[in-house]
Each structure stands twice: as structure tokens, then as C-alpha cells.
Amino acid sequence: MVQEFIARMNSCGGLWNLVEVYWTQFQPLFVNESKKLTQNCVQQLFNIEWSPTGSNNKDQEEATIYLWEGWLMEIQEAGTDISFEDLLVFVTGADHIPPLGFPHPCTITFYDQEPGSRRIPYASTCSLTISLPRGVEEEQEFNDLMNTARKGSLGFGKV
Structure with missing residues (x-):
């Protein structure tokens, strides 16, 4: 053979x-020499789909990305029980970056938080996309949303 x-x-x-x-x-x-993921490596995986410059949405999206980067920093410093590999599984379905990379960059999109409701972030492993909430102002609230979303995703067909 x-x-x-x-x-x-x-x-x-x-x-x-x-x-x-x-x-x-x-x-x-x-x-297979998959190396431990770092914050920098994870940040480089994502392209951000911004709203037009000067719009209210863009301002809220910048605030969300600030919270996202803080959450990634918390993971890097082992301040949470979620790892970068867990995050990668949530967004892509893969627990490490393939040797030749993904077919296209992962994407961050945004959705609006409606008053009186709490929608958690969601991902599409087919399109390598994660959708984050606009308008979340508190770091702890954002962290709770991200941790709930990740911990609540048990895999395909296991909801």
C-alpha cells in the first residue's frame, strides 16, 4: 500500500x-501538529462585516468588538472555562485550524438586541460566521451571553 x-x-x-x-x-x-490557539491567532481568523461608517450601528458594532476582544483576552488569561478551541468548534465545527486553512475567512456579523429580550450570539458552521449582538454595553453581560451561547451549543442535533 x-x-x-x-x-x-x-x-x-x-x-x-x-x-x-x-x-x-x-x-x-x-x-497533525495542531498548536494551541492564541488570542492573536483567533483574531486573525475573522473578518468583520461593519455597517457604514458614521451610522449608529457602526458605533454599536465597535463597542461590541471592544467587548469581544476583552472576552478573548479573558480566555487567553484563563479567566474562563472556555478555550479558543471551544470557540473554534462553536464557529467552524473544527477543533483546530486545518493545515491548509479554512476555505475562506471566518466572519463576524451583528444583530440588534431587541428591548425586553435576550438573544444569545449564534454561529453558522457552514458559512464560518458568528453573529454578535449590537447594543450590549456591559462587559459582564456580553461575557454571559458568549458563555451561554458556547456552553449551550452541544453540537449538531443535540439542542
């Missing part, structure tokens, strides 16, 4: 011969 694998790899322009010569560059493709 191994010889067949090597022969088929070499049938693609001598790919296996390249792997043997430049094995250190190919190592992440063949060996």
Missing part, C-alpha cells in the same frame, strides 16, 4: 520525490 501511494504521488509530476527533498515544508500536510 505504501509503495502504491508513493507511485501514485510520483505520477503527479514526481510529487513524492519533492516531498522527500523538501519534507520540512510538507510536514504540516502529513503530520
Whole structure:
């Protein structure tokens, strides 16, 4: 089986011969070396879909991102029982970043908190999107919403 694998790899322009010569560059493709995620790594995964500049929504979204970054910092400092890997599972369904990365960047979108109701953040693992609430002003309230959302998501079909 191994010889067949090597022969088929070499049938693609001598790919296996390249792997043997430049094995250190190919190592992440063949060996799972998932490293512990950091706050910086998680922040770089996301693109933010902002409202137009100057709008009330944009101001509220900037406040939400400030709280989001504070929550990520709390995770980094082990101030919560949620890990970055847990967050990644919540948003993408994967517990580590694939060797070649995700097919497209993860996205942060926003929704409005309606007066008198409490909607928790939600994610779509298919589109790699997390939706965060606009208009949350208190750090503890935002942290509670995020922790409730993450802890309440037990996986597909387990609600």
C-alpha cells in the first residue's frame, strides 16, 4: 500500500520525490501538529462585516468588538472555562485550524438586541460566521451571553 501511494504521488509530476527533498515544508500536510490557539491567532481568523461608517450601528458594532476582544483576552488569561478551541468548534465545527486553512475567512456579523429580550450570539458552521449582538454595553453581560451561547451549543442535533 505504501509503495502504491508513493507511485501514485510520483505520477503527479514526481510529487513524492519533492516531498522527500523538501519534507520540512510538507510536514504540516502529513503530520497533525495542531498548536494551541492564541488570542492573536483567533483574531486573525475573522473578518468583520461593519455597517457604514458614521451610522449608529457602526458605533454599536465597535463597542461590541471592544467587548469581544476583552472576552478573548479573558480566555487567553484563563479567566474562563472556555478555550479558543471551544470557540473554534462553536464557529467552524473544527477543533483546530486545518493545515491548509479554512476555505475562506471566518466572519463576524451583528444583530440588534431587541428591548425586553435576550438573544444569545449564534454561529453558522457552514458559512464560518458568528453573529454578535449590537447594543450590549456591559462587559459582564456580553461575557454571559458568549458563555451561554458556547456552553449551550452541544453540537449538531443535540439542542
